[in-house]
Amino acid sequence: MKVVTGVVGNDIHVVANRLIDISLEERGFEVFNLGVNTYLEEFMDAVIETDADVLLISSLNGEAEGWCRDLQILKSQYDFKDVTFMIGGNLGVGEMNPELLVPKFQKYGFDLVFHQVDLNEGLDRLEEFLEAR
């Protein structure tokens, strides 16, 4: 399965991005890593160009909300019905309540949302989700 990944917006935190790349490859995914500083439109273009199954966005600096709120609009312009949309990292500023954050990002159009959740736990959940689909 193909995964497009990267860090959204003007976020330059690169360490998790490298770990995500390596961990996905270890799990047998084909990875297209766009790296840091990637805009939502660039992610969408890459999903189309690579015919990806999963878009995995990482965000660490607390600005994900601003960069991702147009996802639903962008999704409506293309046929993405077989693509799984996933986001994780620090999705707000500080210790925000996941019970408020998760539904917000689901409303934006993400299938899987992980606020301050360990990477391996998130990837386990991704594999379960893909298997159930």
Ligand code: B12
């Ligand atoms: C190193 C660092 C920097 C470096 C980055 C260098 C680089 N090129 O990577 C520098 C100094 C440049 C930096 C800058 C800034 N930083 Co900084 N930085 C850190 C720091 C100390 C470590 C980050 C790191 O690499 N951790 C190691 C990796 C492995 O862990 P991780 O990033 O947390 O990722 C794990 C999980 O989040 C998760 N994960 C990540 N993505 C995803 C995705 C999915 C799907 C899943 C399931 C899981 C997942 O998996 C990873 C492994 O478990 C953290 C504090 C901390 N202790 O975490 C702050 C931190 C991330 N930074 C922060 C901030 C605010 C900034 C600045 C805005 C500061 C400023 N005012 O300038 C700028 C932002 C610049 C920008 N444009 O993005 C805040 C974010 C606050 C928030 N969101 O609430 C933090 C948390 C510090 C803090 N406590 O305030 N930073």
